[in-house]
Amino acid sequence: MTEGEATNGTTTAATEPQGDVDSKIIRQIEYYFGDYNLPRDKFLQEEIKKEDGWVALSTMLNFKRLASLSTDTEVIANALAKSEQKLMEISEDKVKIRRDPNRPLPTYNDDVKAETMKRTIYCKGFPKDGTATLDTLLKYFQNYGPYETVLMRYFYNDAEKKQGFKGSVLVVFPNEEKAKEFLELEEVKYENTSLIRKWHADYVEEKRKEVEERKAKRNSNKKKNGENEERTDNFESIPKGVFIRMTEVPVGTTREELKEAIGEKTDQLSYVDFSNTRSEGYLRFKTEGSNKEILEKLGEFKIKDTVINLSLVEGEEEEQQIKTANEARSKVLSNIGKKRKFGGVGRGGFRGNKRRRN
Template sequence: MAAIAAAPKDASLEDKIKNQVEFYFSDSNLPRDKFLRSQTGEAGDGYVNLDIVANFKRLKSLTTDLSVIRTALKTSQLVELNEDKTKLRRKYPLPPSISNKRKTIYVKGFPTEEEPQLESVVELFSPYGVVRSVRFRRYPDTKKFKGSAFIEFETEEQAQRAAEEEFLKDQSGAELEVLTKDEYFKRKKQREQSTTASRGAQEEVDSSEKENIASQSKEASFQRGLILGLKNIGENVTREEIKQVFSSFGEISWIDFSRGQSTGYIRFSQPNSAKEAVRALQEKPDLKDKFAELWVLYGDEEKEYWSKVVQLQKEKREKSSKRKKNFQRQSKSKRRKI
């Protein structure tokens, strides 16, 4: 799985070089980079020959001039050069315990014919926060792109914000599925368990269809009183601002809103949170300019909203399942040709 440091599209060459070198020595990459770790020692703060690092593929694609690399690293807060500028190291040891799982999302649905440009992926997810790295996933034997990637953000909050985006399209128009890394591994484990249980007589049963049925059954008996409606939302109100204001009333499962829309919905995790929000904000006139009208969905309106949620999730799973089946058919066809 190749990892690539993410730099803004319009960054200067020096910034791109510094960003890439700092990524090599970062908390995110160094602990899992066996070769570089063998050079830097267990604490990760040992010197490495500059010409070794300069020969790494991604850095080499930026420049092969060691003097340019030295200049770019002058302002680095993470790495430093020795006195004669021939070696570099981290300025401080690795933390004793590192986990970037909650800062990382899993994205699938990219066209598999050609690996997307790093810059386009960074640009797509930059609205949600600072993208630290992109790990394109490939098959171990063929190195062919799987159509998915792990994307690491600077903070857990930024990763969660991106994972809340249920529907997203890349520059080619392909629909992407976005999950937290935790949710990805949870679903992967469920699929593996389902495959093991169904092996034999039900070997051909598609586990994603079973998940679909179970999910629809669960959603059919939805908990009432969780949905808060917002009308006449101010023009400059952002999704993050809505989250900041309303999370004080309870845990938010989903925010159905895009900037510029006049109407939106908040799905809380606990009952009474929506009621509490309506009651409390009626006593705060300073927020009326941003959220002119709030109400809790009940009756037919609530059922209709949940029906739309179920339908959208069903369509999303069906598209994911269709992509999976197409890939399986293509793989079988290739094996036959071989």
């Protein structure tokens, strides 16, 4: 279940004017059922299949952020009736809601992901002391025209065993033109700090290059010390206590996204067994017996604001994973050996053909 946008900065109907609460209820539900979130939300995807798209408001109260605004389903229904977008329909008895069937949901695929990336801006420079809550940021970005959503970025604090705000966000605008307008503003300040702004695609590419440079540097250092990292990784048998199983991964998530998110919390990741067409997979780490400690370190692990279910791989399941991984390695080594063999023949030209005749 995707918890819309974030779970901090909560408010209640008892502490705010009803008009403000109504606006927040509308915004939150339209976010849950909007083009950005719904294709990624496995929980809601399953719910809307049950009754022609209808979802009980009592079920929606499982979303903490909505429940923090009101737990009265009648209040929620009455607020939603005031929406100007009219994205949602309300049942006659006001106990269920659904997305307007005349507004079909786009299929979440690589094309949609690429299109969303083109209208997403990375912003950095917000305070990390807890004063920049989601509600504060949502209100702040209203100054720059309409937007689809604001996503706060987090890291895992080992000392405190909890997530911390990175001071950066992703702002998804309704179209590329609006995103470009925001990016091309001469200066954008939050309080007294000028924000760093760039296309999300550029930020991702920068991070990818940083990872490659760090990897190249590590390999270079190992070669200087007379070690061969690739050979050690390929020939040693997979040890026990290195697997963690993932379930409820948003379909469309890439291995690169998983690697980046995990890399922010530990440098022990060795391999990700996952495909973006699946919702489950396996993580493999480097050090024998490390999976329990790493599982604790990962904590409430999220991808695209969805909490991923992580569990230790033990017993028969672990034996099967070790067997599968070792077989895959053997196959890779066999292919490498064949390439080297035929590569040697090819380099020999006529001499290689002569050897065959002999």
